[in-house]
Each structure stands twice: as C-alpha cells, then as structure tokens.
Amino acid sequence: MEIEVKFALTPAGAAALRKHPLLGGAEGVRERLHTVYYDTPDFALLRHEVALRLRRKGRRWVQTLKARTGSGGLLAERPEWETAVIGPRPEPALLPPQARACLPEGVEGQLAPVFETAFWRRTWTLQPEGAVIELALDQGEVRAGESAWPILELELELKSGRLDDLFDVAQRLAADLPVRLEPRSKAQRGYQLAGALTLAPVKASLPALALDGPAGAAFVAIARACMRQFEANLPGYLAAAARGETPDPEYVHQMRVSMRRLRAAVGLLRFMAVAPPEWVDELRWLMGELGQARDWDVFVTETLPRVEADLGGTVSLAPLLEVARRLRQAANARAEAALTDARLARLWLAMERSLAAFPPTPMSARAWAVAALDRRHRRIKRLGKGLQALDAAGRHALRIAGKKLRYAAEFFSALRPKAARRFSARLAELQDVLGVLNDAAVTAHLLEQAKATGGAAVLEAAGAVSGYLACAQQQRLRSLAQAWAEFRATRGFWREEADRAMDQGL
Numbered sequence: 001m002e003i004e005v006k007f008a009l010t011p012a013g014a015a016a017l018r019k020h021p022l023l024g025g026a027e028g029v030r031e032r033l034h035t036v037y038y039d040t041p042d043f044a045l046l047r048h049e050v051a052l053r054l055r056r057k058g059r060r061w062v063q064t065l066k067a068r069t070g071s072g073g074l075l076a077e078r079p080e081w082e083t084a085v086i087g088p089r090p091e092p093a094l095l096p097p098q099a100r101a102c103l104p105e106g107v108e109g110q111l112a113p114v115f116e117t118a119f120w121r122r123t124w125t126l127q128p129e130g131a132v133i134e135l136a137l138d139q140g141e142v143r144a145g146e147s148a149w150p151i152l153e154l155e156l157e158l159k160s161g162r163l164d165d166l167f168d169v170a171q172r173l174a175a176d177l178p179v180r181l182e183p184r185s186k187a188q189r190g191y192q193l194a195g196a197l198t199l200a201p202v203k204a205s206l207p208a209l210a211l212d213g214p215a216g217a218a219f220v221a222i223a224r225a226c227m228r229q230f231e232a233n234l235p236g237y238l239a240a241a242a243r244g245e246t247p248d249p250e251y252v253h254q255m256r257v258s259m260r261r262l263r264a265a266v267g268l269l270r271f272m273a274v275a276p277p278e279w280v281d282e283l284r285w286l287m288g289e290l291g292q293a294r295d296w297d298v299f300v301t302e303t304l305p306r307v308e309a310d311l312g313g314t315v316s317l318a319p320l321l322e323v324a325r326r327l328r329q330a331a332n333a334r335a336e337a338a339l340t341d342a343r344l345a346r347l348w349l350a351m352e353r354s355l356a357a358f359p360p361t362p363m364s365a366r367a368w369a370v371a372a373l374d375r376r377h378r379r380i381k382r383l384g385k386g387l388q389a390l391d392a393a394g395r396h397a398l399r400i401a402g403k404k405l406r407y408a409a410e411f412f413s414a415l416r417p418k419a420a421r422r423f424s425a426r427l428a429e430l431q432d433v434l435g436v437l438n439d440a441a442v443t444a445h446l447l448e449q450a451k452a453t454g455g456a457a458v459l460e461a462a463g464a465v466s467g468y469l470a471c472a473q474q475q476r477l478r479s480l481a482q483a484w485a486e487f488r489a490t491r492g493f494w495r496e497e498a499d500r501a502m503d504q505g506l
Contacts, residue, residue, distance in 0.1 A: 002066070002080040004157040005170040005352075007345055008182035014137060014152060016177055018122075022169065023135075028124040033057065033140075035117045037187060038090050040110040043196045050102050051187040052111070054088055061085050065095055066187075067102045073183055073224075073231055074345070075352040115144035115190035119151050126169060131161020133169055142186055144193035153182060167353045171346070179345045183231030199236035201250035204229050204261060209414055211366040215272045218365035219265060220355050222411050226262035227351065230255050234339060241336045246328070249297035252335055256290050259283055264407040271372040272363045277354045282347040289338035296328035298439070299446050307468050320461035323454045324446070369412035373494045376405040387484050392441050395480075399434035402427060412494065419493035426490040430483040436476050440469045 009017065017023075035055040039045045045052055051066045063085045068078040081099035085091050090111050092103060119140020126133045136155045141148045154173070158166040173179070184192075191197040205228075207221040237251035263283055266276050304324065308317050338344060380401040383394070390398065406427045413420035447462045454462075 001077065002157065003075075003077050003163065003166065004155050005075055005166060005349070006156075006182065006185075007074070007154045007170075007174065007177075007179035009137075009152050009154050009180070010178055011152065013178040014139065014154075017137060017154060017173070020173065020176060022126065022172065023124050026124055028122040028137075030120060030122045031057065033117070033119055033121050033138075035186075036088065036113050037115050037117075037190055038111040039114045039196075040107050041112070043114075043191070044104045044107050044110075046191055046196055048102070048104050050104075051185075052090055052092070052103075053187075054085065054090060056088070061088055063090060063094065065092075065099045065102065067099075073227065073352070074181060074348045075356070076185070114196070115142060115194050117142045117151065117186050117190065128165050128169060129161070131165035132159040133157065133161070133166060134159055135169075142190045142193060144190060144195075147193045149189055149193060151186065154179065163356055167349070167356075170349055171353075174342060174346045174349055177342070179342050180340055181231075181234065181345045181348050184235055199239055201236065201248060201254050202229060202232035203254060204257060204410075206410060206413065209365055209412070211364070211369065211414060213365055214361055215363040215365045215368035216274070216358050216361040218368065219269065219272075219274075220358050222265045223262055223351070223355055226258045226265065227348070229258035229261075233258070238336070238339060241332070246332060249294075249301055252290050252293045252297065252332075256287060256294055259287050259290075260403065261407050263287075264404045265411065267404060268368070268372040268408060268411075271375060272361050272368045274359065274361065277351075279347055279350045279354065282343070282350070286338065286344065286347065290335050292331035293328070293335040295442055295446060296324065296331045299443060300324050300328050303439070303443055304465070307465050311464065311468065315461060315464040316457070317461045317465070319454060319457035320450055320465065323450045323458055327446075327449060327453070366415070369408075369415055370494050372408050373405070373412060373492060376401070376408050377492050380405050381488070384484055384488075387481060392437075395434055395437055396441070399431065399438055402431050402434060406431060409493070416493045416496070423490055423493045426487045430487045433476055433480050433483045437473060437480070440473045443469055 018028075033055060035053050037051060037053045039052070049068055051064075053064050053066075055062050055064065061084070062082055064080060064082045066078055066080050079098070079102075081095055083091075083094045083096075085094060092100060092108050092111075117140065119138045122137045124135045126135055134155075134157045136157070138151050138153050138155065140151045142151055154177075156166060156170050156173075188197060192199065205225060207225040209218045209221060211218075233251045233254045237247045237255070240247035240251075263280070266280055266283075269276055300321070304317055304321055311317075380398065383398045383401050387398075406424055409420055409424050409427065413424070444466065447466060451459055451462050
C-alpha cells in the first residue's frame with residue numbers, strides 16, 4: 001500500500017526546499033527516471049482506475065501496477081505492486097495474483113504505450129520519531145505525442161511509521177514553502193494529454209453510505225466526496241487562467257458548491273455531539289475569495305444578457321458591461337491567487353489529517369441522519385413563519401436554511417431514495433424562488449461597485465437594470481407563497497425512520 005502526500009512547487013519553492021532545515025544540508029540522491037505508461041486502445045485500464053507503467057532505473061526496468069488511481073487528492077492511499085522485468089515491455093503475468101486481479105480480462109495482448117514521463121528525482125530519507133519517510137523532488141515533464149506538461153512536485157511517501165509522522169513532516173514543509181495543491185497524479189495528467197481525460201466542470205456526486213455503520217465514517221465519506229469535487233474542478237480553472245483566458249464560470253461555481261456542501265456537512269456534526277474542526281474558518285476564507293468571481297460571472301454571463309434581451313434595446317447596457325467585465329477579471333485574478341496560494345494547500349492538509357483521525361462515534365449513520373434532518377427541517381419551518389412579512393434579511397436566512405436542509409437531504413437520500421428525490425425537488429423549487437430574490441440583492445451590491453468606477457452612461461444603464469430587477473422581484477414575491485405552501489405540504493422522507501425510533505423508545 002502506497003501512502004503519500006503530494007504538492008506542486010514553483011522553481012523558487014524547489015530551491016527553498018533544498019535549503020530547508022529538515023534536510024540538514026544533505027544533497028540527497030539524484031537519478032534520471034524515464035517511465036512509459038501502457039493501456040489498451042480504448043483505455044480499459046483507465047476505466048478500471050488502474051495504471052500500468054514501466055520505469056527505467058539505470059539499466060533496470062521495473063513494472064508497476066497501481067490501483068484506485070482515480071482517487072486523487074493531496075493524500076493518496078492506494079495498492080501498488082512492483083516487479084522487475086527484462087526490457088521495456090509489460091509482462092502482467094509476472095505480477096502477483098492480487099495485482100492481476102485488478103486488470104480487466106483480455107488486456108494483455110492489447111497493451112501499448114500511451115504517454116511517458118521523464119524527470120530528475122532527488123530523494124532524501126527522513127526518520128522522525130523512528131518513522132521512515134522518503135521525500136522526493138521531481139522535475140521534468142509528462143509527454144504524449146508532441147504535447148508536454150511540466151512536472152515540478154514534491155512527494156512524501158510513508159515507508160514505515162505512523163500516518164501522524166507523515167503529516168507532521170508535510171505540515172512543517174507546507175508552513176515554510178510556497179506549496180500548491182495539485183490533485184492530479186502524473187498518470188492523470190498523461191491521460192489528459194493523450195486525450196483520454198478531458199478537463200470539464202464536475203458536479204457533486206454522492207458517496208455510498210453504510211447507514212447502519214458509524215456516523216463518523218459517514219461524515220468522513222461525505223467530506224471526502226466534497227473535497228474530490230473541488231479537486232476535480234481546480235485544474236480546469238487554473239489551466240484556463242494560465243492561458244490568459246477567462247475560465248468557464250462553472251469551474252468556480254462547482255468549487256463553491258463543493259465547499260458549501262462541506263460546510264453544511266460540518267454543521268451536521270453537532271447532531272452527533274462532535275465539535276467542528278479547527279479548519280472551518282479557513283473554509284470561510286476560501287469561500288470569500290471565490291465569491292466575488294462567482295457573483296461577477298453570473299452578472300456578466302446571465303443577468304445582463306437577460307435584462308438586455310427583455311428591455312429590447314431601449315437602454316444601452318454596453319458601458320455597464322464594459323465596466324463589469326473589468327471587475328469580473330479582477331475578481332477572477334483574486335480567485336486564481338487564492339487557488340495557487342500555499343494557504344489552500346495547508347487547508348487541504350489540515351482537512352486530510354483531521355479526516356484520517358476522525359474520532360469514533362457510538363451513533364449510527366442512520367440515527368445521525370434522522371436527527372440532523374429533523375433539526376434542519378424544524379429550523380426552516382420556524383424561519384418561514386410569517387413569510388409575507390419577511391424582509392430581505394429574513395428571506396436570506398430562510399434561503400440558507402433551505403440550502404443546508406437540501407444538502408442534508410441529498411447526503412442521506414439512501415434512507416428512502418424515491419421519497420428523498422421528491423422532497424429535494426420541492427425544496428429546490430422553493431430555493432429557486434428565494435435564490436432569485438437573493439440575486440437581486442447581490443446584483444444591487446455589484447451595481448454600486450460598477451457605478452463607483454463608471455461615468456454617466458454607466459449610471460443610466462445601472463438605473464435601468466435596477467428598475468428591471470425591482471419589477472422582477474415583485475413577481476417572484478408573489479410566487480414565493482405558493483412554493484412555500486407546496487414545500488410545507490411535503491412530508492419529510494426520513495419521518496418513517498424517526499417514527500419507528502420513537503415507537504421503539506430510542
């Protein structure tokens with residue numbers, strides 16, 4: 001089993017690493033590594049999350065098979081098997097039985113080179129508290145055909161000892177070096193170059209929860225699913241930014257969704273009597289850094305085009321759009337700075353460490369789900385009393401409560417999947433109405449920023465947009481009562497579980 005922590009580095013970071021006190025001035029062992037990755041023409045190994053490579057070390061060739069290669073992330077734990085081979089040709093028959101069992105049937109005769117890596121590796125062996133940790137600095141590139149991407153990364157592999165020892169070393173290095181989060185393995189980057197994987201926005205996916213298992217294990221699964229969604233969207237955003245392009249708005253949107261879902265999951269810890277982790281404040285920082293980019297993305301790509309189409313050209317919005325584009329660019333630059341900051345990598349390391357050592361809990365996931373959904377449901381009903389009299393702040397609080405309940409309903413939909421989908425659909429309709437009303441408040445704030453940097457033409461366009469949104473808001477307020485009534489009439493899908501627990505005196 002391979003257990004490692006991986007960071008991306010800048011050239012300055014690589015130079016600083018070699019001078020770090022942890023290395024004690026040692027030069028390390030330097031070697032040139034050339035690796036060829038194999039797969040079938042239809043990428044059967046990739047589909048099965050298996051990587052098969054041949055690596056040349058001096059005059060020797062080593063065949064390696066890694067399973068669960070799609071797990072990704074800063075912390076990787078995956079099975080790995082190595083065997084010596086005579087030359088640069090894969091020989092799956094030489095792998096141990098457990099490794100061969102990971103391979104799809106009938107692939108042996110179809111294997112061919114897909115991409116390769118070539119890099120210099122400098123390694124140091126650290127032995128903190130009796131553990132053995134191999135620290136490797138890799139500098140080179142991954143190549144597929146005529147295309148290539150640079151490799152400059154730091155890997156810390158736990159050879160023996162406690163996982164805490166690995167985290168101790170990783171956190172000390174992350175505190176001193178300009179490390180970056182790079183969730184993709186070398187193999188994933190190679191497959192992207194080869195065209196087998198594409199960078200595209202990724203929506204949330206639900207982990208399979210063992211409802212009769214511990215609540216703590218369910219939380220860890222939910223949290224890691226949220227982290228994987230963020231990681232899946234990060235490379236596409238940064239790749240577009242590196243090309244000088246405005247990234248697809250869905251990237252930052254889905255990253256924010258993943259963090260909102262994670263914050264919602266953390267909020268449910270109180271219902272299993274577990275304190276929130278220390279890194280919650282850092283989640284707020286990350287959400288704040290991405291928030292402006294998301295708001296301006298929506299304003300430029302959705303709000304202004306809709307208003308312009310409905311107004312039919314009676315007022316020119318071009319001056320406002322020009323200012324908005326500049327402000328959007330600045331907001332995306334702020335988001336990019338946060339996403340390449342060592343602070344993000346340190347946050348990820350703290351999250352991985354706390355999830356790896358999450359305390360055992362006597363409560364079952366099923367009991368946690370019922371308790372959490374009940375409390376979230378009661379809160380939204382309490383906030384919705386006197387709906388028509390709610391001001392903007394009251395509607396905003398109701399929207400946030402609805403969002404937290406919806407995420408919880410999705411997390412625990414395995415209780416009763418069909419009923420959960422019906423409940424979530426009703427809740428989504430209510431959220432849509434509340435979301436549009438909240439967007440009006442956000443847009444008003446953005447218009448104030450735009451007016452502060454524009455002239456008379458911008459002021460005229462902003463006034464037209466404000467008037468349009470005020471009319472739209474009145475229409476939405478009329479539909480809010482119906483959406484609320486339909487939601488209130490929908491029975492909570494977890495109630496059967498709750499009623500059964502009450503009948504049994506639990």
